[in-house]
Amino acid sequence: MHRHGHTVPSDLAVGRGEHVMRMRSRPYRDDNANVSRIVGVAWDVTERRKTELSLAKERNLLKTLMDTLPHAIYFKDLDSRFVAVSRALTHSFGKTDPVEIIGKTDHDFFSTEHAEGALADERKIIRTGKPIVDYEEKETWPDRDDTWVSITTMPLRDAQGKIIGTFGISRDITAKKRAAEKLAQLTEELRAKNESLEQDLEMARELQSSLLPQRFPNFPHHANNENSAVHFYPFFRPSMIVSGDFFDVFDISDEKAGLFICDVMGHGVRAALVARLCALSLPNCVPYGQGPVNF
């Protein structure tokens, strides 16, 4: 089948060495009312066609960007009115057609507080020509929860370089921001729990120290601390805050001192508790202690 109609196929591409002609004609009838002659003109439209194709290509690139990128893209005039917006921005404003946004301002969609802030930023960009890059901002809406965006706003210039507005792109980072807030909250909870645990451990350490012998037996038994034949000078340093290791000194007879040093495998609270159980039963074993081997 061939194409019909007087319009030119829009996909008429121009290859190398090809010339595009436009042709117009008028038919003339003979005496029998049949078309006997067709008279026409033709002219070269190659350059125009190439320009059209190149424009269509650029338009298609821009359209693809504006219609499919999941980020909000906008172009605004000097009065901060939208002149072009992406489909993603349209949807984030709760609309379906970008036309519903063109000509309006942030005031028509955001809370006054947010709209005023954005307006001040845009006026500054228009005045100074300096862009704002990757700025994280909270958006407040009159009718829904706050959202977070990362925005980049640039001055929009005409072909002569004169600033005629602003344009920018904003990415929704609400989920990322909420996750970061959640993480900060969990970290704080963990820190608080850790602090409380450390306090408990410190108390355990103090308790453990208090359970170690503070006074030692004298030899012979009736001697006092000054004239005792033997003196004991213990030094105890746990490897962690609390340790299972402990020691005790007791008198077996006037000639025999019992020295008990307990080194528990493992460290920490569990080891300390096991060792303490041993220590509690130790005094019952003393009468049988004739030497380390028999003990």
Next chain:
Amino acid sequence: MSNTYRDSEGARVSLALSAAEMGTWNLDVSAGVIWWDDRMHSLFGVAPGAFSRNYEDFLALLHDEDGERIRDEFDRAAAACTAMDTQFRVIWPSDGASM
């Protein structure tokens, strides 16, 4: 061609066609003969006077994808007595000489 200007409709049309860089043509439908002026020759990359005036030769100069469409448009213009306004691509003959 004389440089002396004598005002006439023909002279004005000629000036307009020249200014617009337009070629003119004229098809004898039943004979299948198409007459070209000099500018038509240059638009199609053919040396002046070298075109055969054969309608089929004219279609042969068009891009493969456009030839049948243009034949169709001419057929309809002749059958229904309608004006045409169309575009097509031309591949210039490599030697630019004769058809």
